[in-house]
Amino acid sequence: MTEPFRPRITPDPSLASPTEATMGDVLNEGEYADLYHLAQAEGLPYFARLNGAGDVELYLVFESIDAFSEATRDAVSIEFKTYRQKLLAVIWTLSDPQEPLGFPLAFDIGKAEDRFMALRMLEQEHTPIHYLGFHDGNLIHIYSEAVTFSHRERERGEELIRRLFEGEWETEAEPAAEEVKEAEIATVPADVLSDTILREKGTAYHFAFDRMRERYGEEEAQHLLMSTLHQAMLVIRRHARSEVRESRFTIWAGEKEKSLLLMVTPDLSSLFEVIHMSADEANPFSRFLLALPDYRETTEEAPLAVGAYPILRYEAGQLFHLELSEATQERLARLYEAEAGNQEKANPYR
Incomplete structure (x- = not known):
């Protein structure tokens, strides 16, 4: 049976998300067990997560609040690229072309859950980005903000996902034009x-x-x-x-x-x-x-x-x-x- 382009994924309603009320506070390890597992046990510096409401959230995890301050001086943005049959959502936190800083979140479009999250991220009204940091072994919710995508960006993102899903680039030996690099002038x-x-x-x-x-x-x-x-x-x-x-x-x-x-x-x-x-x-x-x-x-x-x-x-x-x-x-x-x-x-x- 052919796998559908838009899979159905049931979110876990028990998952808690950081809120404005938790900003600046240590996150309770019991209530936010999955975040502790991803950030601490697995040591992921950045990851995407489907929250309890079925929306995609993005997380950046820093060693400290000072590290967060150094890495997020500019307005954040997300740019979609492709690399080795994966969709990359590059979260740019430093836009200086001399020293840019981007966090490339990879979505394996061949996997139903990743494909669902990539599509959902484009469809939802806005995408939250939560910044977490470590302090004495605990996770602190430093800050949160949200990014939005224009109609054109949504269309382009979905086109990239569909092309990856249909295997259009599977036989390419050289990096595709959309892959991770700065667009030429x-x-x-x-x-x-x-x-x-x-x-x-x-x-x-x-x-x-x-x-x-x-x-x-x-x-x-x-x-x-x-x-x-x-x-x-x-x-x-x-x-x-x-x-x-x-x-x-x-x-x-x-x-x-x-x-x-x-x-x-x-x-x-x-x-x-x-x-x-x-x-x-x-x-x-x-x-x-x-x-x-x-x-x-x-x-x-x-x-x-x-x-x-x-x-x-x-x-x-x-x-x-x-x-x-x-x-x-x-x-x-x-x-x-x-x-x-x-x-x-x-x-x-x-």
Whole structure:
């Protein structure tokens, strides 16, 4: 008999889950016996668990509260990949591309219980992540939070599960494109951007590039700015909120009044409005770019008005380098001239 893609699994209603009331407290070994078994007896540093209500919970276990603090400085996110016929739910807790930290939970899709949990995790409204730590041989419930998935992420996750279930990759000798590695940055012509996108206004970060060039040299100064942009974009790619991960924006480079401008269009400030956190702290571009020593100010700008060029594009998790051409320059020149009030001005693109 063919095994169903969506198996039926009966949860154990006796299983207790950490709650807001247990946060900061030692978990009772009798009440949370299964958690002690998984974290202590089996020594698992991270695991998934089907709770008493039939929902999937994720657990990260740390040696101490200090270890938790060091490993969870950024907003947590979950990214789905595949590896050796297993679905990996990578829990990213540090998003710095130089020193990322991810915990890869493996679901063997050939096993009914693992397949059920993987599918259920995508279907449920949100997925709790519980952080536990050890203290004097006891488990402490340090903190809990939840992550959500967008409709697109749910569809992609289910597609990966179905392909694994149907054995599509069983004969592959080389790692599949979806396997555990950072997605490469593709290069596309800048002409793929629509006129609407090219006309967008946004946020401009001003830098004293002359001083940067004196301090680092031309090539190193450019590398510093580009690597900082990539760092901010990777944080967005791994953001805890699906609407941030699924966002779309363009990065521009231009000059104005002896400043180098790096611009993000459209304005993303509303996307990063978070309670109890300033906009600069919440917005990865502000967080990283404002930390550079030669940052001057932030303004609202229209890239076309200052003769800027689009250099990077982010589309729902995918990063693109934009390749410029003479056709791109001519198109930008025409769009500049079409803007009201620009007819009598010198065209910066010509």
